[in-house]
Amino acid sequence: MTADANGLTGRYHGLDALRASMMMLGVYLHAVCAYATMDHIWWYKDAQTGVAWDLQCLFIHVFRLPMFFVMCGFFAALLVGKRGLGGFWRNRMLRIALPLVLFCYALVAFLRPMEYLGREFGHNPDALNRVWNYISHFRFLTPFTTMHLWFLVVLLCLYPLAPILQFALAGRIGTRVDALFGRLVASPAAPLAMGAVTFLTLLPMHSGILDTPNAIPEPRVLVAYAVFFTFGWLLFRRRDVLGIFGGRAWHYLAGALLFAAADLAFVKWQLDLRPTQSQAAILGTAVSGAVFCWLMIFALMGLFLRYANQPNERVRWISDSAYWIYLVHPVALLGIQIVLRDLQIAPLLKLLLTLGPSLGILFASYEWMVRGRWLGWLLNGTPRVTTRSVKLKDTADAPAVAQEA
Numbered sequence: 001m002t003a004d005a006n007g008l009t010g011r012y013h014g015l016d017a018l019r020a021s022m023m024m025l026g027v028y029l030h031a032v033c034a035y036a037t038m039d040h041i042w043w044y045k046d047a048q049t050g051v052a053w054d055l056q057c058l059f060i061h062v063f064r065l066p067m068f069f070v071m072c073g074f075f076a077a078l079l080v081g082k083r084g085l086g087g088f089w090r091n092r093m094l095r096i097a098l099p100l101v102l103f104c105y106a107l108v109a110f111l112r113p114m115e116y117l118g119r120e121f122g123h124n125p126d127a128l129n130r131v132w133n134y135i136s137h138f139r140f141l142t143p144f145t146t147m148h149l150w151f152l153v154v155l156l157c158l159y160p161l162a163p164i165l166q167f168a169l170a171g172r173i174g175t176r177v178d179a180l181f182g183r184l185v186a187s188p189a190a191p192l193a194m195g196a197v198t199f200l201t202l203l204p205m206h207s208g209i210l211d212t213p214n215a216i217p218e219p220r221v222l223v224a225y226a227v228f229f230t231f232g233w234l235l236f237r238r239r240d241v242l243g244i245f246g247g248r249a250w251h252y253l254a255g256a257l258l259f260a261a262a263d264l265a266f267v268k269w270q271l272d273l274r275p276t277q278s279q280a281a282i283l284g285t286a287v288s289g290a291v292f293c294w295l296m297i298f299a300l301m302g303l304f305l306r307y308a309n310q311p312n313e314r315v316r317w318i319s320d321s322a323y324w325i326y327l328v329h330p331v332a333l334l335g336i337q338i339v340l341r342d343l344q345i346a347p348l349l350k351l352l353l354t355l356g357p358s359l360g361i362l363f364a365s366y367e368w369m370v371r372g373r374w375l376g377w378l379l380n381g382t383p384r385v386t387t388r389s390v391k392l393k394d395t396a397d398a399p400a401v402a403q404e405a
Helices: 013-033 051-120 127-136 147-158 161-168 171-186 190-202 219-237 239-273 279-307 313-339 347-370 374-380
Strands: none
Touching: 013 051, 013 279, 013 313, 013 347, 051 127, 051 147, 051 161, 051 219, 051 239, 051 279, 051 313, 051 374, 147 219, 147 313, 161 219, 171 190, 171 219, 171 239, 190 219, 190 279, 219 239, 239 279, 313 347, 313 374, 347 374
């Protein structure tokens, strides 16, 4: 995404890389899910599972998509500023809604038969015939599922906030909100304040953790993610304070790790109690997880703005590839996981043997099938060479003014 003197041209290299990193982290997350003891979180379950993998999955889950939705709100506000609401909606329907429809049906035609093969292979001598019967009768098309693309549905449900925020924050009301938001971000206690808001949205969740929605997202899920999206929108309006995050990044990260330890302790408590539940464990998970989430969001923004906010062609290439890779990564992961299913080695080694070839295939597919072709245009638009970046003053004590390089 690019940003002018008003923040609308030039490029937020650090934030763009952060957005892409959260998508890439999803590839690792889903590879790990195969070894977790939790049910129904991935297409394939390895014979060797352990609670340590559950904790790793949930550690990432706490902040990954919240961070991504903050970036979605930020870049949505930028896009409205550049193209107006009409241009914003045309762009989002093309870049989000159309890929969602196309890839939901295309991917399920691969993933459900592969999942079925993974279950039957090695257990049924007639596995291939059974899989062919499953495919030939189109049984893989029902029930409808958004799979790992549910976040795009949530995003489309939140985009109507764009005109609401655009008009609600016009004039004096917007000036006052901007002033309050600037003071909030400038305060070292900002992650605690935002954590209190997110804690309230976690109370309706099943385990004090953000629920993964069904094909039609539940209102509680939309409300929870709307908080992150709105924060990102307001952050773009007060992009002059972005430099504050860089100055405090390591302090925020230290605090995040402390609250992460507490959160994982409460999560472990819940996992050990299965199938029963403890309200104390759920409440502790919600409190510690909410604060951990926002400390991590502030830390990640600071680190990426501080260390990754300069043009870098390799980082830009990876950032541009992230959308495609996230869309199709389950096919590569699941295929290799099925091939390696009977390999009797430690789960960590099997994970590495899965991730390495999968990423190689995915990166190659982007270069040879997507980049510079119609798929690349659909997902990322027309590629442009951008040499300017938005510069940020690195300070923990005063707002920084984004300026054109």
